Each structure stands twice: as C-alpha cells, then as structure tokens.
Amino acid sequence: MGQINVINALVLRETRTRFGHHQLGYAWALAEPALMILTFLGMFAVAGRQPASDMDSFGYMATGILPYLLFSKTTVQVSQAINGNKGLLFYPQVKPLDVVFARIALEFSTYVVVFLLLMGANVMLRHEVSVSDPLLIAVGFALASLLGAGLGLIFMGLGQLSNVTERARGPLMRPFFWVSGLFFTVDSLSPRFQEMVVYNPVIHPVELVRAGWFSTYDDTYTNIPYALQCALWMILIGLALEVVTRRRIEVT
Amino acid sequence: MIELRHITKAYQTPFGPNVVLNDINVALPTGESIGILGKNGAGKSTLLRIIGGAEMPDLGKVYTDGQVSWPIGFSGGFSGALTGEDNCRFVARIYGQNVDRVTDETRAFADIGRYFYMPIRTYSSGMKARLAFGMSMAIDFSVYLVDEVTAVGDANFKKKCQEAFSDRSERSSIIMVSHSPDTIRQYCSRCAVLNRGGLELFPSVDEAYERYAAYQAGDVI
Incomplete structure (x- = not known):
C-alpha cells in the first residue's frame, strides 16, 4: 500500500512540476497537440490534400496525431524517469519503477482528456456525432501507451549503460512520425507498402482510434495481438535492463 | 540495530x-x-x-x-520548480504522514517566512538546508x-x-x-x-x- 501512496504523490508532484501553479499550465497541455494538429491541417490545405472517403480533416488529423503523441511522449517521459528525477531517489520509498508508473499514468490521462476535449469541440462545431466504437478508441490509446512504456523502459535501461542513448533517442524515434499513419491510412497504400507498414506496431493504435471514431473506416489491417506482443516484449526487455542496471544508479 | x-x-x-x-x-x-x-x-x-x-x-x-x-544535509530531493510547501507535501505523502501536520511543523521549524511558498530555485543553500532539516524533524524517524x-x-x-x-x-x-x-x-x-x-x-x-x-x-x- 506504501507504493500506491508513493505513485499517487509522484503523479501529483509531476502534475505540479509540468503544468505549474497556473491554470494556463493545463491549457498548454491542450494547446500543444492542438497547435500541431492545426499546423498539419494548414499544410494539408495548402497541398490540396483531402482525407479519404467521408472523414473530416480535423478528425482525421486528431485521431492520428493524438495516439502518436501519447506513444512518443510516454517514450520520452519514461526514458527520462531516472535521470530526470535523481533527487527523488534519495527517498528510499521512491523506486525508479514508481516514477515510471506515475509518468505513464499522467501521460495517459492527459491525452485521454485532450482527446475528449478536442474531439468534443469538433463534434459540437460540426453538429454531428460519429463515434463508431468507443472500445476500439480505448484499446488504441492503451496500446499506444504500452508501446511507449516498453520503448521508454528500453531507453531508460540503455541510458544507464551509456549516455549516448539520450542523444540517439530523438533521431531513432523520428521515423515513427512518418510511418505511423498520421498522414496516410493503411487502406490507401499499395499492397506492397501495406505489408511493410504493418510491421510498425505504432500504426495499429492509430488505425484503431480512427476505426473507433469513423464508422466507415476500413481497419482490416490492424492486428491487436501483434501490437500487444511487441509492447509486452519491449516491456519485458526494458524491465530486465532495469534490473541489470539498477545497482549502477548514482544518486547525487 | x-x-x-x-x-x-x-x-x-x-x-x-x-x-x-x-x-x-x-x-x-x-x-x-x-x-x-x-x-x-x-x-x-x-x-x-x-x-x-x-x-x-x-x-x-x-x-x-x-x-x-534520508541523508540529511543533502541538497537533492527537492524539485526547483516546486515551492517549499509542495515539496513538503510530497515528502509527507510518500512517508504516509498527515500532510497538514508535516507542513505546519516544517514551516515552523524552517522559519524561512514567505519563501516557504516560493519555488525552491529561489532559495539560498542555507534556506534549502533549513527546509530539509525541518522536514526531517516533522517526520518522526528512529534513526x-x-x-x-x-x-x-x-x-x-x-x-x-x-x-x-x-x-x-x-x-x-x-x-x-x-x-x-x-x-x-x-x-x-x-x-x-x-x-x-x-x-x-x-x-x-x-x-x-x-x-x-x-x-x-x-x-x-
């Protein structure tokens, strides 16, 4: 039960540190993804591209960018869980994995709220409700979170072995932005590319969230067991690395 | 022992x-x-x-x-962005103590005035030490x-x-x-x-x- 206290205290603390004391801090959590969505909407408009079939542009962009951001932010937050919080480890109650749990929980709840607010606003502006299957959306967000947690744990463990990890993480993560279906649907690709792109586990949560929102979305290519297996293997490897590198942590 | x-x-x-x-x-x-x-x-x-x-x-x-x-007299463990009060509440929570009691006792002991409600990064090292020491006194340790x-x-x-x-x-x-x-x-x-x-x-x-x-x-x- 002590650990529940610790994780709860960490979530409250991280919320304070991240969003500050001002109400505006919470607005920033919303503004950052909203700005990103609007930027790419603008670029799409300039390029004259339209999302396939009867999806609205904003909904199409948001359903891609939000699960992707949940994945990538969770990865970054988890990978920095030890190095960004060394002072905390002075308190013996606080174990690195507590910080990891707290950060996963905070990212997940932040992006669920952001999704509800943005899509809620979108629904109200467009006067149409088109949620096809909320369960698929929930599964998509959970998968994005688990994949981010797994990759983050691996980076966190490697970060204890070599400080090159932190610098390499950005470039290593960047391709995910382009191949995770933010700017295309798997359905719209040629069969050859479809085959390749579904090996990227991050594309599955994106497709799931889209399929959960748009009733006409073709999600025949999503493979939940595959993405889940990828996530669980990464988590397992990450946890093993954590155990191996545990004694190397130096608290200063 | x-x-x-x-x-x-x-x-x-x-x-x-x-x-x-x-x-x-x-x-x-x-x-x-x-x-x-x-x-x-x-x-x-x-x-x-x-x-x-x-x-x-x-x-x-x-x-x-x-x-x-925890080792008293260290300067880690505080988050610079948080106020002394917030840091204090955090420590009370992880030790499962009454948050308000620990906060009150720490404020009284540290005696750093309004700084208690300001971010740690504005503290001098002496103030940080006073806060850390006050916190450790508010939580009853046996060692x-x-x-x-x-x-x-x-x-x-x-x-x-x-x-x-x-x-x-x-x-x-x-x-x-x-x-x-x-x-x-x-x-x-x-x-x-x-x-x-x-x-x-x-x-x-x-x-x-x-x-x-x-x-x-x-x-x-």
Missing part, C-alpha cells in the same frame, strides 16, 4: 574501478548515536546513502529496524542519517538543530558522517572510522579519533 552485511561498492573511473566500500560487515547499535569519521573521498556519503536505501550497493544488504531517514548538517547554516540554526536532536534523543538516534571529530563529539557517544573501504567501530570517539589520526599521519595503513 542497523546491520551491514558484505556491503561492497565500487565506482567506475577511467583508471579502473575505485572500490570505496569493501565487504563491510558491521552491526551499528541504534540505541546510541554513532559518528563515522573518514577523510574526504573515503566513501562516507556513499555509505550513508546506502544505509538510507537511496543507493544500492554492488553487493551485500543492509538490515534495519525502525524508520531510517537520523546526518551528512554534516552542521556545516550549513548560521550559528543560530546549528544550535536549533542540536537542540532538536537532544529533545528527541530518547526516541531517536543519529548516525553522522564527518571528517571533523569535534562535530561528531557534540552529537555522538560512539564512533567508527571509514578507511580504505573498511569500517571499524570503536567504543568511544577518542579511541576512534586516535585511529583516524594515525591513518591520516600514515602510521597505520
């Missing part, structure tokens, strides 16, 4: 591993306050962090009964690990710390690391010497100091 069994810790350096603690096996009685003398770089602070559970030894295990504090707390703060604050410790000498004891035998004499009745990775416990501060002085003079290795 705090029991150290086979405690070993080495740090990697470009010149090979530096073994700071080498298979330490000691039982430290917690009924009385104990000082640990050691030269700079002897591994005193590392030992304290390991006893407090903040860092893991490469080998071995520490067995403790009762609640042991306080002290890392030269007396080195920070002015004479008034030092006196306050000493009084706080003597007030609770009935229920709590101190393990203090220092390179100054005079500081240790003020607080502790027994003393150990940390030298070349080994820890040796002596029945009195004087005997420990004799050995410590011999190590420093290079008479004994």
Whole structure:
C-alpha cells in the first residue's frame, strides 16, 4: 500500500512540476497537440490534400496525431524517469519503477482528456456525432501507451549503460512520425507498402482510434495481438535492463 | 540495530574501478548515536546513502529496524520548480504522514517566512538546508542519517538543530558522517572510522579519533 501512496504523490508532484501553479499550465497541455494538429491541417490545405472517403480533416488529423503523441511522449517521459528525477531517489520509498508508473499514468490521462476535449469541440462545431466504437478508441490509446512504456523502459535501461542513448533517442524515434499513419491510412497504400507498414506496431493504435471514431473506416489491417506482443516484449526487455542496471544508479 | 552485511561498492573511473566500500560487515547499535569519521573521498556519503536505501550497493544488504531517514544535509530531493510547501507535501505523502501536520511543523521549524511558498530555485543553500532539516524533524524517524548538517547554516540554526536532536534523543538516534571529530563529539557517544573501504567501530570517539589520526599521519595503513 506504501507504493500506491508513493505513485499517487509522484503523479501529483509531476502534475505540479509540468503544468505549474497556473491554470494556463493545463491549457498548454491542450494547446500543444492542438497547435500541431492545426499546423498539419494548414499544410494539408495548402497541398490540396483531402482525407479519404467521408472523414473530416480535423478528425482525421486528431485521431492520428493524438495516439502518436501519447506513444512518443510516454517514450520520452519514461526514458527520462531516472535521470530526470535523481533527487527523488534519495527517498528510499521512491523506486525508479514508481516514477515510471506515475509518468505513464499522467501521460495517459492527459491525452485521454485532450482527446475528449478536442474531439468534443469538433463534434459540437460540426453538429454531428460519429463515434463508431468507443472500445476500439480505448484499446488504441492503451496500446499506444504500452508501446511507449516498453520503448521508454528500453531507453531508460540503455541510458544507464551509456549516455549516448539520450542523444540517439530523438533521431531513432523520428521515423515513427512518418510511418505511423498520421498522414496516410493503411487502406490507401499499395499492397506492397501495406505489408511493410504493418510491421510498425505504432500504426495499429492509430488505425484503431480512427476505426473507433469513423464508422466507415476500413481497419482490416490492424492486428491487436501483434501490437500487444511487441509492447509486452519491449516491456519485458526494458524491465530486465532495469534490473541489470539498477545497482549502477548514482544518486547525487 | 542497523546491520551491514558484505556491503561492497565500487565506482567506475577511467583508471579502473575505485572500490570505496569493501565487504563491510558491521552491526551499528541504534540505541546510541554513532559518528563515522573518514577523510574526504573515503566513501562516507556513499555509505550513508546506502544505509538510507537511496543507493544500492554492488553487493551485500543492509538490515534495519525502525524508520531510517534520508541523508540529511543533502541538497537533492527537492524539485526547483516546486515551492517549499509542495515539496513538503510530497515528502509527507510518500512517508504516509498527515500532510497538514508535516507542513505546519516544517514551516515552523524552517522559519524561512514567505519563501516557504516560493519555488525552491529561489532559495539560498542555507534556506534549502533549513527546509530539509525541518522536514526531517516533522517526520518522526528512529534513526537520523546526518551528512554534516552542521556545516550549513548560521550559528543560530546549528544550535536549533542540536537542540532538536537532544529533545528527541530518547526516541531517536543519529548516525553522522564527518571528517571533523569535534562535530561528531557534540552529537555522538560512539564512533567508527571509514578507511580504505573498511569500517571499524570503536567504543568511544577518542579511541576512534586516535585511529583516524594515525591513518591520516600514515602510521597505520
């Protein structure tokens, strides 16, 4: 039960540190993804591209960018869980994995709220409700979170072995932005590319969230067991690395 | 009783591993306050962090009964972006204590005025020490690990710390690391010497100091 206290205290603390004391801090959590969505909407408009079939542009962009951001932010937050919080480890109650749990929980709840607010606003502006299957959306967000947690744990463990990890993480993560279906649907690709792109586990949560929102979305290519297996293997490897590198942590 | 069994810790350096603690096996009685003398770089602070559970030894295990504090007198553990009050609430929560009581007692002890409600990054190192010390007094530990707390703060604050410790000498004891035998004499009745990775416990501060002085003079290795 002590650990529940610790994780709860960490979530409250991280919320304070991240969003500050001002109400505006919470607005920033919303503004950052909203700005990103609007930027790419603008670029799409300039390029004259339209999302396939009867999806609205904003909904199409948001359903891609939000699960992707949940994945990538969770990865970054988890990978920095030890190095960004060394002072905390002075308190013996606080174990690195507590910080990891707290950060996963905070990212997940932040992006669920952001999704509800943005899509809620979108629904109200467009006067149409088109949620096809909320369960698929929930599964998509959970998968994005688990994949981010797994990759983050691996980076966190490697970060204890070599400080090159932190610098390499950005470039290593960047391709995910382009191949995770933010700017295309798997359905719209040629069969050859479809085959390749579904090996990227991050594309599955994106497709799931889209399929959960748009009733006409073709999600025949999503493979939940595959993405889940990828996530669980990464988590397992990450946890093993954590155990191996545990004694190397130096608290200063 | 705090029991150290086979405690070993080495740090990697470009010149090979530096073994700071080498298979330490000691039982430290917690009924009385104990000082640990050691030269700079002897591994005193590392030992304290390991006893407090903040860092893991490469080998071995520490067995403790009762609640042991974090190493007091350190500057870590605070988030610079948060206020003293927020940091205080956090620590109260992880120790499962009443948040309001701990906050009130800490504010009273630290006596840093409005700074209590300002971000830690605006604090001087003395203010940080006062806050950390106040927090550790608000949570009732049975053993306080002290890392030269007396080195920070002015004479008034030092006196306050000493009084706080003597007030609770009935229920709590101190393990203090220092390179100054005079500081240790003020607080502790027994003393150990940390030298070349080994820890040796002596029945009195004087005997420990004799050995410590011999190590420093290079008479004994």
